[in-house]
Amino acid sequence: MSAIYSRIAIASAAVALLAATSTGALAQKKYDPGASDTEIKIGNIMPYSGPASAYGVIGKTEQAYFNKINAEGGINGRKINFISYDDAYSPPKAVEQARKLVESDEVLLIFNSLGTPSNSAIQKYMNSKKVPQLFVATGATKWNDPKEFPWTMGWQPSYQSEGRIYAKYMMKEKPNGKIGILYQNDDYGKDYLKGIKDGLGAKAATMIVAEEPYETSVPTVDSQIVALKSKGVDIFISITTPKFAAQSIKKVAELQWKPMFILNNVGASTGTVMKPAGFENSQGIISAAYAKDATDPQWKDDPGIKNFDAFLAKYFPDGNRADGSVMVGYDVAQTLVHVLKACGDNLTRENVMKQAASIKNLQIDGLLPGIKINTSATNFAPISQLQLQKFEGDRWVLFGDVMSGEVGG
Numbered sequence: 001m002s003a004i005y006s007r008i009a010i011a012s013a014a015v016a017l018l019a020a021t022s023t024g025a026l027a028q029k030k031y032d033p034g035a036s037d038t039e040i041k042i043g044n045i046m047p048y049s050g051p052a053s054a055y056g057v058i059g060k061t062e063q064a065y066f067n068k069i070n071a072e073g074g075i076n077g078r079k080i081n082f083i084s085y086d087d088a089y090s091p092p093k094a095v096e097q098a099r100k101l102v103e104s105d106e107v108l109l110i111f112n113s114l115g116t117p118s119n120s121a122i123q124k125y126m127n128s129k130k131v132p133q134l135f136v137a138t139g140a141t142k143w144n145d146p147k148e149f150p151w152t153m154g155w156q157p158s159y160q161s162e163g164r165i166y167a168k169y170m171m172k173e174k175p176n177g178k179i180g181i182l183y184q185n186d187d188y189g190k191d192y193l194k195g196i197k198d199g200l201g202a203k204a205a206t207m208i209v210a211e212e213p214y215e216t217s218v219p220t221v222d223s224q225i226v227a228l229k230s231k232g233v234d235i236f237i238s239i240t241t242p243k244f245a246a247q248s249i250k251k252v253a254e255l256q257w258k259p260m261f262i263l264n265n266v267g268a269s270t271g272t273v274m275k276p277a278g279f280e281n282s283q284g285i286i287s288a289a290y291a292k293d294a295t296d297p298q299w300k301d302d303p304g305i306k307n308f309d310a311f312l313a314k315y316f317p318d319g320n321r322a323d324g325s326v327m328v329g330y331d332v333a334q335t336l337v338h339v340l341k342a343c344g345d346n347l348t349r350e351n352v353m354k355q356a357a358s359i360k361n362l363q364i365d366g367l368l369p370g371i372k373i374n375t376s377a378t379n380f381a382p383i384s385q386l387q388l389q390k391f392e393g394d395r396w397v398l399f400g401d402v403m404s405g406e407v408g409g
Helices: 002-026 053-071 091-104 116-129 159-173 187-207 222-230 242-254 268-279 303-315 322-342 349-356
Strands: 041-044 079-086 109-111 179-184 208-214 235-237 259-263 286-289 387-392 394-399
Touching: 041 053, 041 394, 053 079, 053 159, 053 242, 053 303, 053 322, 079 091, 079 179, 091 109, 091 116, 116 187, 159 187, 159 259, 159 286, 159 387, 179 187, 179 222, 179 242, 187 235, 208 222, 222 242, 235 242, 242 259, 259 268, 268 322, 286 394, 303 322
Parallel strands: 041 079, 041 109, 179 208, 179 235, 235 259, 259 286
Antiparallel strands: 286 387, 387 394
């Protein structure tokens, strides 16, 4: 009998152990503030008002995309609660909103907050609090510094990378050109400037004949453009956000000035810059892209654009598909969803950053063919490639190969 009792005892112990293990497996869910069995709270800061308000549509697109995800059952069964505040492109206001999101709303992370000045103002705070400042909406190079700032990660190609690509193009097409640069007088403008100068190398000293900074508080950049033309500039580079990008196109046309015109990617939206500036004034302008232009007929049968259009029709009918910022919001929201899905039931801030730094060859609906998202523990720059484009008729036309603007790329 004792042998039977012994076997029963062993069996009971085994069942108990199995039960304990199963319970242990179920209990492996890990949460930080902002995450639970039912919800993931995500914070966001956008310039819904102020000089960069054209970008506010990025936040609206993201909200619409998360509405789509929630309608389809959420992420691993959890609904996204997206809390987005206006900072009017003002760094002190961004600090106030970041504190509110972290300390009062208790979000899991702050996602895609916009602007170099605003993100610079909150970077140290976010890292001291160990809260992810994830996929920031600015291409400043400083977001790719995992050693110093392990809680901050960029998303779009860096401004320096883009600047180096323009330098390669200018040296090939107009090696004796006289360059004049209009740039926003902050980290965003200076980052592009550095990329251009680095790309030109020794030729920067002779090719760049004039630089004109502007403050975001000014009503127009007309006087800066007149000054550049007066210096005999035949390559004009406009490092501007949408409002000032449109102004620069109009003013160059009004002066009947015909330089080679290079316009940075963040100011090159067909819908919010080129159209208001006048398609007739925009002909031949050069820029660079990493995302598809939804208005370009070459993508009419593209599965990614079909997904994008279906999303707009159902969840964001007010979204202007000609506005490149809408595509950016869509693409970056898709990237975050990929990361949150990869987190599984471990929704800690540390695991969010770990998964964000482990993306391999991710293809997003709206990125150009050949451009993929890759990150690692030492590379916090998810996208590093661009393709040159020229404005013809009423749209951007891509040309040349997909290029890397990374050093040595």
